[in-house]
Amino acid sequence: MLTARTIDPADPMKVALMSCAHTHAAGYASQLEARADVDLVAADPDGYGDVRGVRVVPTYDAAWNAWAEGPDAIVVTSANAHHKDLVLEAARRGVHVLCEKPLATNLPDAEAMVEACREAGVVLMTAFPVHFAPEVKALRTAITDGTLGEVIGLTGTNNGKLPAGRDWFTDVELAGGGAMVDHTVHLAEILDSVFGPPATVHAVTNRILYAERAGEGAETGGLVTLTYDTAGSRIVATIDCSWSLPADAPTWGGLRLQALGTGGQLQIDAFAQHVGGHDQWLAYGTNTDARLLDAFLGAVREGRAVDPTGEVGLRTVRVVAAAQESVRTGQPVALAGA
Template structure:
């Protein structure tokens, strides 16, 4: 008979990020997990956003009022879902409490904050993983296998898109101070992470342009809403990324991500969120998008919890999160310099 598994104590810290609800739903009924949540920064959120104890009650999750209370509970791991600019403080507190950390992306809004998070987790001997669920899609696994087997030959370049609706329901996403930027900060990191895993190389040159043509008349949106980023990798691969909030508010789905990779041996394109059944409901007035396939959040959490139990290094780890943040920082520097080519810090 298999010995019973001691449940892991997992704390979800903050409900700022839209994935917090998904993580809670996936964790609360697992027999191998004890769940606790906290969202003290709810006090600074707009009154029309459901946060704090009300959000926890809606999702059937145990709740405490402060991060300190959650960490005094002695969690084995925490999931940081705070506003991007607050990731550092929450992650450092978790590391000091001896908890392994899964942190929402981007890892931070400043490179030096991400470096501090990585250093703190290393010093405490705890894992730091960056929440990039697309890494766990079967489509990406197939693409990665083709690249690693040599079937695509030498990778020459790639074109990525990560387009979505302008974030709603969480106003901080369009606040440059709390989010660290707009569509560029929100979307480039996902594609950059996939390329980081595929190529195993540092980005050596970045050029970017952005604008606020989309949603420019919305006073709530104070960050860039459209962008195009060009990235050169050490081996010579050239990549372009469309990172816009260009999906209409009335669209049937939030958006999607695609990646086309071209090598000397061929071209492959993946669309991890494309599997769906569509149509119209409500008498034909409302478009419907019924996605199917793997739950990428579930696959990512399974990997993280497995690493917590075994001590294995997660992928993508904090170092991957730092490398992708450096690409974003270089893109933002390029935008500020009028589209100049910038070499990411290393």
């Protein structure tokens, strides 16, 4: 049970959306604004101006002070490098947090954020919307209920276009890296939810795709290979995190994961649900943002932790940090205590 403030069930929850820098901010804002049980304020200190239809304030201070007693919860959708300051401030104020992935751009920041929220007794949830996709749930179930038998290998692809409209995504200082930082953690979280942390991490990267547009030093292609030791046997998994979708493709990208076992094979495509046609992509799948927010708000009201937790976010940052070390050294990295 968490110790921070409780919220009167009769009152709407006061929620501040911290920054419009992330492309998910507009989606979260419209979901939250539509809820009768939420009173929303969105801070847009960078002046993006494209989160509309909600109460927008120009500074973080204005958002912290939008209510006399401050917000009950914040949703952190700033550039990755700014997550830490916002989350530590929330912990200091006893405010619950939903933080975009990756939780932080480096391991010490992520550890400090998790520790601060634990000490403050506030909810820290990491925003992995695809965790809530029914396809991902089906995969978790097929592995844990034994349908696939003994699982030995997985291949995941989280490929997309170079993120457009928000240049910080490919700015190494603000994002923490390129495609490997952006696109490894979703699949790492899914694997973590079934197998726990990996034993070893190996990664290779390049910057051939979108080389003209990506920020200096940001990788745009990458392959991250993980091993998991479970009950004496080994599982091998590779994540293709590349921004390899051509700019003129009809959709942003997608996430696929294939699991191989003694009981057969399963492949999921979390963004398969769409009506197609020449150059058409009409997505109609589950609104995972809505499910994510629902889980977060429920946890805050009930004062309990919720998956994917801050700890899961931290473990996926650890995977990315190990992958970056592997790229530097050219060798696999063993994760201590995995």
